[in-house]
Amino acid sequence: MNTEEIKSLTQKYIINSYGTRSLTLCRGEGVNVWDTDGKQYLDFVAGIAVNQLGHCHPKLIQAVEKQLHTLIHVSNLYYIEPQARLAQMLCELSFADKAFFCNSGAEANEGAIKLARKYAHTHYGDNKFEVITLLNSFHGRTYAAVTATGQEKYQKGFEPLVPGFHYAELNNLDSVKALISERTCAVMVEPIQGESGVHPCTPEFLQGLRDLCNQNKALLIYDEVQCGLGRTGKMFAYEHYGIIPDIMSLAKGIAGGLPMGAVLTTDEVATAFTPGSHASTFGGNPVCSAAACATIQTLLEDNLLENTIQMGNYLVKSLKKLQEKYSLITEIRGMGLIIGAQLDRPGTDIMTMCMEEGLLINCAAQTTLRFVPALIVTQEDIDKAMEILDKVLSQVS
Numbered sequence: 001m002n003t004e005e006i007k008s009l010t011q012k013y014i015i016n017s018y019g020t021r022s023l024t025l026c027r028g029e030g031v032n033v034w035d036t037d038g039k040q041y042l043d044f045v046a047g048i049a050v051n052q053l054g055h056c057h058p059k060l061i062q063a064v065e066k067q068l069h070t071l072i073h074v075s076n077l078y079y080i081e082p083q084a085r086l087a088q089m090l091c092e093l094s095f096a097d098k099a100f101f102c103n104s105g106a107e108a109n110e111g112a113i114k115l116a117r118k119y120a121h122t123h124y125g126d127n128k129f130e131v132i133t134l135l136n137s138f139h140g141r142t143y144a145a146v147t148a149t150g151q152e153k154y155q156k157g158f159e160p161l162v163p164g165f166h167y168a169e170l171n172n173l174d175s176v177k178a179l180i181s182e183r184t185c186a187v188m189v190e191p192i193q194g195e196s197g198v199h200p201c202t203p204e205f206l207q208g209l210r211d212l213c214n215q216n217k218a219l220l221i222y223d224e225v226q227c228g229l230g231r232t233g234k235m236f237a238y239e240h241y242g243i244i245p246d247i248m249s250l251a252k253g254i255a256g257g258l259p260m261g262a263v264l265t266t267d268e269v270a271t272a273f274t275p276g277s278h279a280s281t282f283g284g285n286p287v288c289s290a291a292a293c294a295t296i297q298t299l300l301e302d303n304l305l306e307n308t309i310q311m312g313n314y315l316v317k318s319l320k321k322l323q324e325k326y327s328l329i330t331e332i333r334g335m336g337l338i339i340g341a342q343l344d345r346p347g348t349d350i351m352t353m354c355m356e357e358g359l360l361i362n363c364a365a366q367t368t369l370r371f372v373p374a375l376i377v378t379q380e381d382i383d384k385a386m387e388i389l390d391k392v393l394s395q396v397s
């Protein structure tokens with residue numbers, strides 16, 4: 001099928017909820033992808049922080065292939081070895097004692113919110129169901145997740161939303177204090193907001209949330225869908241802060257590009273879910289679980305967390321050099337390899353021009369260029385990306 005045929009089938013048969021797409025990508029290797037015309041691109045989008053090991057990593061292929069030949073799918077009515085191994089790995093690497101598996105970030109947050117409500121309902125009765133999230137957050141598109149997302153543009157037209165959600169301001173503890181009460185069952189935040197344009201929580205804010213949750217018998221939920229799984233240079237972003245949540249949601253990078261989400265929690269909170277409380281047909285599917293085990297194992301074996309810290313520092317340094325040269329970059333934010341360059345204008349044209357020059361980046365919240373390359377990225381890749389960005393910025397400045 002040629003490029004035009006793919007485009008025309010997509011336009012004819014797929015609901016247009018993604019807008020006009022620019023490229024038809026058909027192959028990937030490491031940090032590079034190719035379009036159907038054979039043009040190569042350096043991929044600093046990585047499926048929006050998904051392809052932690054880059055494209056088609058041999059260890060991921062090997063694990064998935066092996067599982068494909070062994071067992072592709074069985075129901076959660078049965079024990080599944082790769083799922084059990086993955087749960088053990090995630091719990092041993094984190095604060096958690098128990099995991100629930102699903103298929104996406106929105107579903108992981110849906111599960112996290114349901115778990116928090118069920119826990120409060122079980123222990124404190126009917127009136128403790130409110131959830132506090134943050135303005136400009138992003139938690140996904142299912143009803144509870146989009147209600148949790150503190151951005152009207154994603155909610156408009158879908159009302160009535162799920163009741164009981166309130167929105168505070170990032171890094172403004174007073175705004176949380178004004179909303180929290182004995183009715184609050186959970187406070188849910190991204191330790192580093194991704195979609196809002198890469199905005200980290202301050203340590204004081206997270207500590208303040210932890211204290212407020214404890215005082216109000218509410219659970220603290222971290223949405224680490226985007227910032228988790230090595231992205232910040234630690235396995236989980238909360239490790240940079242040393243402030244432990246009660247529940248954490250994961251997805252995106254967890255299985256290196258296969259669909260998977262997870263809810264992690266403590267033994268105590270996990271008891272709120274009893275047989276029948278929550279379920280997912282594909283959650284913890286053997287192939288996705290094997291992919292996740294291989295992804296996490298490779299992150300550890302190949303020292304990719306260390307690489308993430310070093311390459312993140314190098315990318316920030318390189319971007320700061322460009323900032324000195326071009327005043328349209330006003331701030332560089334982020335941690336590890338989740339980095340945002342704040343612009344004084346919309347970034348769509350810059351993003352498109354970079355693409356034409358062979359670099360894929362994307363634009364969060366319209367004015368932030370977001371860099372979330374695979375965690376295998378090298379200094380040479382970053383140099384090449386910065387060369388392209390430099391050229392593009394010189395044309396728009």
Ligand SMILES: Cc1ncc(COP(=O)(O)O)c(C=O)c1O
Pocket residue numbers: 048104105106107109138139140141190194195223224225226227251252
């Ligand atoms: C922090 C965060 N939570 C949840 C989601 C939703 O994930 P998914 O698209 O897999 O449902 C995203 C997606 O961008 C995200 O960045």
